[in-house]
Amino acid sequence: MTICEMKVGDTASVSKTISESDVYLFAGITGDHNPAHVNEESASRTMFGKRIAHGILSAGFISAVLAMKLPGPGTIYLGQDLKFKKPVYFGDTITAICTVTELLPEKNIxxxxxxxxxxxGAIVVDGTATVMPPKG
Incomplete structure (x- = not known):
């Protein structure tokens, strides 16, 4: 969608169930092998009581919405403000939802x-994204 096709209130989402292999692949790609994510024994002694997914792995689903659905292919991701509110456990199904709150057509933002x-239905990640939609 171009900025002219978008309107405040437009929304889109994607969902994914977090698997153990998702977490291990993410750890391998990023180099973040924090025991809270990859070591059950160590993670059992944390405040969460078991392994959790990387917070930024869940936030990555926001990128999928922006890049593939709203605005969609060709979108340039300019910025993101994030707050990690709750842990994500293996087996959780995460739904990323993005809703247009402001349009600045003169800047294509x-x-x-x-x-x-x-x-x-618990919010695990909350934030605001700034994007540049594809040109028409």
Missing amino acids: AKLSTQCMNQA
Whole structure:
């Protein structure tokens, strides 16, 4: 979608169930092998009681919404403000939802609220994205 096709209130989402292999692949790609993510024994002694997914892995689903759905292919991701609200456990289904909150057509910039929720509806990631939609 171009900025002229977008309107405040437009929304899109993607969902994914987090698997153990997702977490291990992410750890391998990023080099973040924090025991909270990859070591069950160590993670059992944390405040979470078991392994959790990397927070930024969940936030990555926001990128999928922006790049593939709203505004979609050709979008340039300019910035993101994130707050990690709750842990994401292996087996959780995360839904990333992006909603257009502001359009600046003269600059070809859109701002969107961004949230990731688990299967219980709890917000696990909350934030705001700034993007440049594709040119028409």
